Amino acid sequence: MIKxxxxxxxxxxxxxxxxxxxxxxxxxGSVEMAHIHExxxxxxxxxxxxxxxxxSWQSKQDPTQCCIYTNVFGLTYLSxxxxxxxEQPTVWVVGPFLMQIPDMDKINALFRTEQNKQRAMGEFxxxxxxxxxxxxxxxxxILNQAGSIQQVxxxxxxxxxxxxxxxxxxxxxxxxxxxxxxxxxxxxxxxLEKELMSAVENGDKKMLKHxxxxxxxxxxxxxxxxxxxxxxxxxxxIVLNTLxxxxxxxxxVQPFYLHHISEKFSKQIERCDSINSLIALLDLMYEEYCxxxxxxxxxxxxxxxxxxxxxxxxxxxxxxxxxxxxxxCLVHPSHLSRQFRKETGMTLTNYQNRTRIDQAKLLLKKxxxxxxxxAGQVGFDDAGYFTRIFNKLEGMTPSRYRKEF
Numbered sequence: 492m493i494k495x496x497x498x499x500x501x502x503x504x505x506x507x508x509x510x511x512x513x514x515x516x517x518x519x520g521s522v523e524m525a526h527i528h529e530x531x532x533x534x535x536x537x538x539x540x541x542x543x544x545x546x547s548w549q550s551k552q553d554p555t556q557c558c559i560y561t562n563v564f565g566l567t568y569l570s571x572x573x574x575x576x577x578e579q580p581t582v583w584v585v586g587p588f589l590m591q592i593p594d595m596d597k598i599n600a601l602f603r604t605e606q607n608k609q610r611a612m613g614e615f616x617x618x619x620x621x622x623x624x625x626x627x628x629x630x631x632x633i634l635n636q637a638g639s640i641q642q643v644x645x646x647x648x649x650x651x652x653x654x655x656x657x658x659x660x661x662x663x664x665x666x667x668x669x670x671x672x673x674x675x676x677x678x679x680x681x682x683l684e685k686e687l688m689s690a691v692e693n694g695d696k697k698m699l700k701h702x703x704x705x706x707x708x709x710x711x712x713x714x715x716x717x718x719x720x721x722x723x724x725x726x727x728x729i730v731l732n733t734l735x736x737x738x739x740x741x742x743x744v745q746p747f748y749l750h751h752i753s754e755k756f757s758k759q760i761e762r763c764d765s766i767n768s769l770i771a772l773l774d775l776m777y778e779e780y781c782x783x784x785x786x787x788x789x790x791x792x793x794x795x796x797x798x799x800x801x802x803x804x805x806x807x808x809x810x811x812x813x814x815x816x817x818x819x820c821l822v823h824p825s826h827l828s829r830q831f832r833k834e835t836g837m838t839l840t841n842y843q844n845r846t847r848i849d850q851a852k853l854l855l856k857k858x859x860x861x862x863x864x865x866a867g868q869v870g871f872d873d874a875g876y877f878t879r880i881f882n883k884l885e886g887m888t889p890s891r892y893r894k895e896f
Contacts, residue, residue: 501640516582520544532611546570565593573638589621590766623720688738694784735780742784807846808870855893
């Protein structure tokens, strides 16, 4: 009885704080307890039961993490598996809520000529909360701690006499002061932003992952576009794309590569049509910019070698003519060769081959094309020679690399 009371108390706390339907499921997906804020239309109950079965099964696969799931109607749920004090395991589910405004034409098409269901569905969707990514992350943070929630007493303070000594002007002056907590959050955001950009600039993926884990819900600008969380997040990613490009530039990545990765992400941002796809793109942007700094940066070299390396990176598929490159760098060919090998540990030709093979690896991962075609794309006239160089540098043939990666 005591354990059941604690379960009820904790789930009610979650229900009141999040202000959304909160259900407790048995391991087989049956509803043991439910606190309802927005009743589902009767015709959706079967669909919800199927959603609960899916959530129950998925939550048990990894009991350490919350799950998020959006069904065909655009209704989203959060779930978390709990084992509390030796009692029967349970799965806690919060929702439904919305991650974006659903396309009612698509929803109506699911019911075709059933106008009563179309009307009921429209009213139900309009009653649901629309959550930004940051608010979803906050809900996840709360749900993750739900199993340890306990009832605690509180003390009520009588402050009436304090306010009686303040006149209207005093009160207005107090209310007009800047919100100290808002100021601290803004300062923290900018400090974390600097640390994130520094991690990208240095190609430090370990630090980057740590910072991203700690800052999931600090960057929320959805209030700038009320009821448009997708547009708000797109705008955030557009700004982030610029910041990441600048960080990579400070990491000495060549403009050629900066332009291409920035253009690629600009297009992908606009093509995304859901919060989920934008969240996935957000993580990808950080990772790819960081990887690019590690692959393309030449910051440790002298200006002469940096210029030569940048030229090779841009024109890697063209024949390397020492005299022309030396002319571009304004030095004697023999001096360029000696200095380049001294700083990089490679000859100019070996450096170009390394660059070509790096490009070939990207094509082997992403393009289902012939080895001959890829060899030609990265500058090798002879596919056999390309295979020998690839095998020498990577320890395997291009075909095996494609199979493994």
